[in-house]
Amino acid sequence: MSVNERDFVQSIDRAFAVLRAFDARRPNPTLAELAEATELSRPAVRRILLTLRELGYVTDDTGHWSLTPRILTLGEHYSAANALVQAAMPHLVRIAERTAESASLGVLDNGWVIYAARVPVRRIMSINVAVGTRIPAYATSMGRALLAWAPEAVVAEVLDAAPLDRLTARTITDPAALRAELAGVRERGYALTFGELEDGLISLAAPVRDATGAVVGVLASSTSAGRSTPARLRAEVAPILLTHADRLSTELGYRPADS
Numbered sequence: 001m002s003v004n005e006r007d008f009v010q011s012i013d014r015a016f017a018v019l020r021a022f023d024a025r026r027p028n029p030t031l032a033e034l035a036e037a038t039e040l041s042r043p044a045v046r047r048i049l050l051t052l053r054e055l056g057y058v059t060d061d062t063g064h065w066s067l068t069p070r071i072l073t074l075g076e077h078y079s080a081a082n083a084l085v086q087a088a089m090p091h092l093v094r095i096a097e098r099t100a101e102s103a104s105l106g107v108l109d110n111g112w113v114i115y116a117a118r119v120p121v122r123r124i125m126s127i128n129v130a131v132g133t134r135i136p137a138y139a140t141s142m143g144r145a146l147l148a149w150a151p152e153a154v155v156a157e158v159l160d161a162a163p164l165d166r167l168t169a170r171t172i173t174d175p176a177a178l179r180a181e182l183a184g185v186r187e188r189g190y191a192l193t194f195g196e197l198e199d200g201l202i203s204l205a206a207p208v209r210d211a212t213g214a215v216v217g218v219l220a221s222s223t224s225a226g227r228s229t230p231a232r233l234r235a236e237v238a239p240i241l242l243t244h245a246d247r248l249s250t251e252l253g254y255r256p257a258d259s
Contacts, residue, residue: 011048014038014040014044014048015048015051015052017038017040018034018038018040018045018048018049018052019052019057019067019071021033021034021037021038022065022066022067027066028061028064028065028066029064029065030063030064030065031045031046031049031063031065034049034065049065055070056068056070057070057071082116083252084105084107084116084208084210084216084217084252085105085116085117087248087251087252088105088116088117088208088217088219088248089117089119091103091219091244091245091247091248092104092105092117092118092119092219093119094244095119095219095221095240095241095244096119096120096121098240099221099223099236099237099240100121101121101221101222101223101227101228101237102118102119102120102121102221102222103118103119103121103219103220103221104117104118104119104142104219104220104221104222105117105118105208105217105218105219105220106142106143106146106205106217106218106220107146107216107217107218108137108143108146108147108150108154109134110157111136111137111138111157111158111161112134112135112136112137112143113134113135113136113137113140113142113143113146113218114132114133114134115130115131115132115133115134115135116131116217117131118130118131135197136164136165136167136197137158138158138159138164138172138173138178139164139167139171139172139193139196139197140193140196140197140203140205141190141191141192141193141203141204141205141218141220142191142203142205142218142220143158144178144181144182144185144191144193144205145185145190145191145205145206145207145215145218145220146207146215146217146218147159147182148182148183148185148186148191148207148215149186149207149214149215150215155179155182159175159178159179160175164178167196167197167198168195168196168197168198168199169195169199170194170195170196170199171196171197172196189206189207189242190204190205190206190207190238190241190242191204191205191206191218192204192205192230192233192234192238194225194230195225200224200225200226201222201224201225202222202223202224202225202228202229202230202233203220203221203222203223204220204221204222204233204234204237204238204241205218205219205220205221205241206218206219206220206238206241206242206244206245207245207249208245208248208249208252209249209252209254210249210252210253210254211252211253211254211255213254216252218245219241219244219245219248220241221233221237221240221241
């Protein structure tokens with residue numbers, strides 16, 4: 001539901017823009033760097049930072065700003081209140097136990113996949129993977145499993161809005177090729193990527209549906225080429241992931257039409 005101009009609170013929009021500007025490239029930005037990243041004026045950014053500091057969400061040291069641990073409580077509130085996360089956790093634990101690899105729950109957010117829950121087993125990526133981490137949907141198994149059953153308008157927004165970055169030599173960046181891949185995902189019932197987000201990373205994801213049949217998240221298992229192969233994941237991990245995705249969907253109220 002869109003909000004009309006009268007009801008839209010611009011100050012909240014700007015505050016979140018400043019918070020989102022803290023990322024791996026700018027963990028301790030200056031006021032000037034935040035102003036540039038958000039395209040807001042320095043006085044506006046300064047007022048926002050001072051307010052956030054008073055609330056305990058940011059701190060400053062010799063001209064550089066950083067987030068405080070209190071920011072994590074926002075994610076905790078989401079996890080505690082979100083039925084999908086609560087229901088997924090036992091399945092993630094079981095997947096991790098059965099595969100001896102990390103298991104994750106991902107959701108789609110404007111062309112990105114956000115890790116909504118995760119059970120780590122061992123470090124498999126050089127990037128920092130934690131709840132709240134965002135990764136590009138087009139280059140990941142989680143993203144493709146989410147996009148495969150998404151409305152065409154959502155797919156077009158992700159694949160056609162801007163050129164897709166080639167993250168590795170294996171990354172598929174052609175929108176037509178990606179649409180063909182999404183068709184294959186729908187046919188198989190799961191998505192698998194190998195070395196597209198990061199060299200050597202193998203990941204498999206299966207969709208989770210709610211009571212209406214809409215795909216609201218994905219369960220995923222990840223490993224590295226040093227420990228497994230795409231063929232092994234298809235043969236050994238896909239059945240486990242699909243079983244737990246189906247069970248979780250059932251717990252959320254999904255009933256297949258032919259059941």
